[in-house]
Amino acid sequence: MSSPEQSRPQQATTSAAGRQIERAPGWWKSAVVYQIYPRSFADSNGDGVGDIPGITARVDHLADLGVDVVWLSPVYASPQDDNGYDISDYEDIDPTFGSLADLDALIEALHARGIKLVMDLVVNHTSDEHAWFAESRDPASAKRDWYWWRPARKGFTAGTEGAEPTNWASFFSGSAWQFDEQSGEYYLHLFSRKQPDLNWENPEVRQAVYAMMNRWVERGVDGFRMDVINLISKQPELRDAPAESGRAFVFAADEFANGPRLEEFLQEMNAAVGLDARQLLTVGEMPGSTIELARRVTDPANGELNMVFTFEHVGLDTQPGGSKWDIAELSLPRLKQNLAAWQEGLADVGWNSLYWDNHDQPRAVSRFGDDSPRHRVNSAKTLATVQHAHRGTPYVYQGEELGMTNTQFVDISAYRDIESVNYYAEATSLGLAPEQVLGSLAVRSRDNARTPVQWDDSSQAGFTQGIPWLPVNPNYVVVNAAAAVADPGSTFHHLRRLIELRHTLPVLVEGRFQLLLPDHEQIWALTRTLGDQVLVVVANCSSRPAVVPAGTVPDVRGAQLLLSTHEGGTTAELAPWESRVHLIG
Ligand code: ISL
Numbered sequence: 001m002s003s004p005e006q007s008r009p010q011q012a013t014t015s016a017a018g019r020q021i022e023r024a025p026g027w028w029k030s031a032v033v034y035q036i037y038p039r040s041f042a043d044s045n046g047d048g049v050g051d052i053p054g055i056t057a058r059v060d061h062l063a064d065l066g067v068d069v070v071w072l073s074p075v076y077a078s079p080q081d082d083n084g085y086d087i088s089d090y091e092d093i094d095p096t097f098g099s100l101a102d103l104d105a106l107i108e109a110l111h112a113r114g115i116k117l118v119m120d121l122v123v124n125h126t127s128d129e130h131a132w133f134a135e136s137r138d139p140a141s142a143k144r145d146w147y148w149w150r151p152a153r154k155g156f157t158a159g160t161e162g163a164e165p166t167n168w169a170s171f172f173s174g175s176a177w178q179f180d181e182q183s184g185e186y187y188l189h190l191f192s193r194k195q196p197d198l199n200w201e202n203p204e205v206r207q208a209v210y211a212m213m214n215r216w217v218e219r220g221v222d223g224f225r226m227d228v229i230n231l232i233s234k235q236p237e238l239r240d241a242p243a244e245s246g247r248a249f250v251f252a253a254d255e256f257a258n259g260p261r262l263e264e265f266l267q268e269m270n271a272a273v274g275l276d277a278r279q280l281l282t283v284g285e286m287p288g289s290t291i292e293l294a295r296r297v298t299d300p301a302n303g304e305l306n307m308v309f310t311f312e313h314v315g316l317d318t319q320p321g322g323s324k325w326d327i328a329e330l331s332l333p334r335l336k337q338n339l340a341a342w343q344e345g346l347a348d349v350g351w352n353s354l355y356w357d358n359h360d361q362p363r364a365v366s367r368f369g370d371d372s373p374r375h376r377v378n379s380a381k382t383l384a385t386v387q388h389a390h391r392g393t394p395y396v397y398q399g400e401e402l403g404m405t406n407t408q409f410v411d412i413s414a415y416r417d418i419e420s421v422n423y424y425a426e427a428t429s430l431g432l433a434p435e436q437v438l439g440s441l442a443v444r445s446r447d448n449a450r451t452p453v454q455w456d457d458s459s460q461a462g463f464t465q466g467i468p469w470l471p472v473n474p475n476y477v478v479v480n481a482a483a484a485v486a487d488p489g490s491t492f493h494h495l496r497r498l499i500e501l502r503h504t505l506p507v508l509v510e511g512r513f514q515l516l517l518p519d520h521e522q523i524w525a526l527t528r529t530l531g532d533q534v535l536v537v538v539a540n541c542s543s544r545p546a547v548v549p550a551g552t553v554p555d556v557r558g559a560q561l562l563l564s565t566h567e568g569g570t571t572a573e574l575a576p577w578e579s580r581v582h583l584i585g
Contacts, residue, residue: 019104019107019108019111019219019220020111020220021111021114021116021220021222023116023222023278023279023280024279025279026279027068027279027281028069028223028281028306028307028393029351029393029509029510030068030502030503030509031068031069031116031281031393032066032067032068032069032388032393032394032395032396032499032502033067033068033069033070033071033118033281033283033393033394033395033396034062034065034067034069034070034071034395034396034397034398035070035071035073035358035359035395035396035397035398036055036070036071036072036073036398037050037073037083037359037397037398037449037450038050038051038052038054038055038072038073038074038075038084038097039073039083039084039096039450039469040398040450040451040452040453040463040470041054041055041058041398041452041453042054042055042057042058042453042455042463043452043463043464043465043466043468044057046464046465046466047096047464047466048464048466048467048468048469049096049097049464049469050097050452050453050463050464051096051097051098051102052075052093052097052098052099052102052103052105052106053098053102053105055070055072055106056102056105056106056109058455059106059109059110059113059115060113061481061485062110062113062115063113063114063115064485064496065396065401065492065495065496065499066496066499066500066503067115067396067499068114068115068116069115069116069117069118069222069223069281070110070115070116070117070118071118071119071120071225071283071395072117072118072119072120073085073120073359074087074120074122075093075094075097075098075103076088076089076090076091076092076093076094076122077089077092077093077094078094078127079127079129079194080094080096081127081192081194081195081418082172082191082192082194082195082418083417083450084097085120085122085191085195085227086125086126086127086128086129086191086192086194086195087122087126087127087130088126088127088129088130088131089130089131090126090212091212091215103219104219104220107219107220107221111220116222116223116281117220117221117222118221118222118223118224118225118281118283119216119221119223119224119225120224120225120227121213121224121225121226121227121229122227123198123209123226123227123229123232124190124197124198124227124228124229124231124232125189125190125191125195125196125197125198126195126196126198127194127195128193128194128195128196129194132146132147132198132208133146133147133196136149136196137180137182137183138183139183139185145199145202146198146199146202146204146205147187147188147196147197147198147199148187148188148196148197148199148238149180149183149185149186149187150165150177150185150186150187150188150238151165151184151185151186152164152165152184152185152186153165153166158179158184158185158186159179159181159184162248163179164176164177164179164186164249165177165186165188165238166238166239166240166241166252166255167240167241167243167248167249167250167252168188168190168241168249168250168251168252168255168256169247169249169250169251169252170189170190170191170192170193170249171190171191171419172191172192172418172419172422172423173419173422173423173425173426174249174422174426175248175249176188176189176190176249176252176256177189178193178196188238190228190231190256192418192422197231197234198232200232200233200261200265201236201261206265206268206269206272207272209269210268210269210272210273213269213273214272214273214274217273217274217278217280222280222281223275223280223281223282223283224275224280224281224282224283225283225285226282226283226284226285226305227285228285228286228287229266229284229285229286229305230257230258230262230284230285230286230287230288230289230293230308231256231257232259232262232265233258233259233260233261233262233264233265234255234256234257234259235254235255235256235259235260236259236260238255239255240252241254241255251323253287253288257287257288258286258288258289258293262297263296263297263302263304266284266297266304266305267302267303267304270282270303270304270305271303275305276300276303281306282305282306282307283305283306283307283308283309283353283393284297284305284307284308284309285308285309286308286309286310286311287311288311289308289310289311291310291341291342291345291346292345294308294310294342294345294346294350295345295346295349295350296350297350298346298349298350298351299349299350301349306351306393307350307351307352307353307392307393308353309353309355310342310352310353312338312342313335313338313339313342314361316330316331316334316335316338317329317330317367324444325423325427325437325440325441325444326440327440327443327444330367330368332520332521332522332524332541332542333518333519333520333521335368336515336518336524337515337518339390340513340515340518340526343390343391343392343513343515344513346392347391347512347513351392351393352390352391352392352393353392353393353395354387354388354390354392354393354394354395355387355394355395355397356368356383356387356397356400357397357400357449358395358397358449359397359446359449359450360446360449361446361449362406362443362444362445362448362449363399363400363404363405363406363448363449364380364383364397364400365379365380365383365400365403365404365405366405366406366448367406367443368383368541369382369383369541369577370543370576370577371403371405371406372543373478374543375543375576375577376403376405376479377403377489377490377491378565378566378575378576378577378578379541379543379577380400380403380491381403381491381494381495381565381577381579382539382540382541382565382577382578382579383541384400384491384494384495384498385494385498385537385539385563385565385579385581386524386526386537386539386541386579388495388498388499388501388502388508389508389526389528389535389537389581390513390526391509391510391511391512391513391528394502396495397449398453399449399453399454400495401484401491401492401495402453402454402479402480402481402484402490402491402492403479403484403491404451404453404454404473404479405473405475405479406442406443406448407447407448407451407471407473408442408473408474409441409442409445409447409471410438411438412424412434412438412441414447414471415441415445415447416447416450416469416470417445417446417447417450419445419446420441420445420446420447423437423440423441424437424438424441447470450470451470451471451472451473452464452468452470452472453481454472454473454475454476454479454480454481455480455481455482456480456481456482456483457476457477457480457482457483460472461473461476461480462480462482494563494565497563498563501562501563501581505535505583506530507528507529507530507531507533507534507535507583508528508535510530511528511529511530511533511535512528512529512530513526513527513528514526514527514528514529516552516553517548517549517552517553520549521542522540522541522542522544522546523538523539523540523541523546523548523574524537524538524539524541525537525538525539525548525552525553527553527554531585532585533583533584533585534554534583534584534585535562535581535582535583535584536553536554536556536559536571536581536582536583536584537579537580537581537582538553538571538574538579538580539574539578539579539580540574540575540576540577540578540579541577542576542577543576543577544576545573545574545575545576546573546574547572547573547574548571548572548573548574550572553571554584556571556580556582556584559582559583559584560582560583561580561581561582562581562582562583563580563581564578564579564580564581565577565578565579565580566578
């Protein structure tokens with residue numbers, strides 16, 4: 001294993017020279033990131049699964065939209081138990097997606113258009129088919145301690161009910177422990193049993209990860225999106241969480257998330273890979289992060305990460321204390337106030353990431369907007385306006401620029417996601433009615449976000465020449481990229497304009513944020529202020545007309561109208577899902 005110090009170049013290496021791109025200090029603050037879930041983006045070879053050459057063939061779509069960065073969900077070698085978030089070789093590409101040469105070609109195609117590439121970094125766990133884990137299965141191996149192996153609970157026979165070392169539930173249903181008959185011990189897997197957790201307490205694990213990261217940076221990548229990075233430090237005692245009646249296993253976030261060494265590990269990683277020194281974009285996925293923790297992690301003085309993904313705003317439409325499947329009505333005031341709290345908390349120190357959806361979340365327009373034919377386009381536009389008007393780096397998930405919607409599976413056999421499939425089996429075995437479970441899946445399943453990108457109105461939406469791995473949403477005939485690009489009034493062009501504004505207006509990047517009308521049930525209004533410029537954003541986030549109470553937003557008479565969903569009108573009375581952005585000064 002080469003040490004990180006040895007493998008860190010002082011400047012662009014000659015071998016990768018064609019693939020390097022300039023990264024100015026703080027460049028990611030005025031950037032917009034576009035997430036690609038490769039399995040569902042574009043299929044070049046007709047096997048029904050998206051691939052890297054498929055992406056390369058579509059880079060002009062991204063350049064036309066104007067995004068600065070692509071975040072590529074995992075393309076590494078993987079048995080695909082969790083669609084690539086179970087990695088068996090960090091340094092190779094899965095044949096499903098292509099080859100290392102294909103990735104090099106993609107980097108070149110993106111860089112040639114001024115677009116940077118951020119890779120997904122999944123290092124809380126590997127696949128059980130990773131060579132490290134294969135070795136670790138042997139209790140005598142030097143890598144035994146690279147994972148969390150534990151004997152059965154005291155007084156229990158290994159492999160029998162209740163013998164799991166702790167009562168922790170996996171994110172994907174059932175126990176977080178898997179019994180290994182060969183050695184008579186259990187290993188920890190917070191996700192599927194094919195995703196064993198790495199033991200970050202072991203310094204060899206950490207050095208191996210940093211060395212691998214360094215090799216990707218040398219290859220030309222511009223940063224990392226770090227999967228569940230706040231789970232790498234756990235309470236090392238691995239103890240039971242407080243029991244919950246009626247449940248064999250409990251979601252033990254206090255035990256396995258945000259552990260005592262999290263920031264130490266992040267600082268060590270930053271130094272070993274030169275994350276800050278090389279101006280790489282770093283964003284940590286941190287379910288269960290508080291504003292306070294996010295402020296520390298994104299404080300540049302601490303040398304950890306640029307930004308984190310909060311989960312608070314995507315948990316507001318679930319029942320208190322419930323899981324993601326226990327769906328509740330979303331309150332607009334709570335949503336606005338939550339984002340505002342993050343804005344205020346990170347106003348002076350740190351930086352926010354801004355997202356409505358991703359490959360794990362339902363489609364934004366179906367969840368926060370109104371995906372009926374009447375309101376789909378305007379609600380998608382207005383949601384984009386509100387998102388991009390906050391202070392932070394916006395993330396656009398593939399298809400969001402087209403206003404793609406949730407899918408409509410009626411049968412469990414249509415679902416592919418391990419989380420949905422396991423949840424259905426567990427919930428129905430516990431006695432929940434199948435219709436109720438299917439109702440939750442229809443609203444919340446991750447497969448909603450994973451249907452193929454709709455490129456045009458040809459067969460399979462132009463995604464593949466073959467049979468897609470997940471059915472195309474039937475609305476592709478209307479909702480597709482070709483139609484959106486051809487229509488100047490589309491969501492695509494609205495988003496393109498928002499991205500252009502970010503690139504030209506410092507007030508949109510740096511301006512101080514203020515939420516107006518925090519309790520209003522329909523209107524989302526805010527200002528951004530920098531020097532003598534004030535950006536005024538007023539949005540009706542409902543499918544009914546709305547009246548802006550007199551005197552509650554700055555007077556925009558004479559101000560420049562930068563962007564709006566509707567022609568004409570005034571800021572006093574808004575049509576359903578109408579939004580307007582004015583610049584004063
Ligand atoms: O998807 C979720 C909502 O139910 C989360 O629980 C999700 O599993 C969690 O946010 C972690 O997500 C990340 O790590 C997982 C992977 O399945 C997700 O796709 C990834 O984004 C394990 O690697």
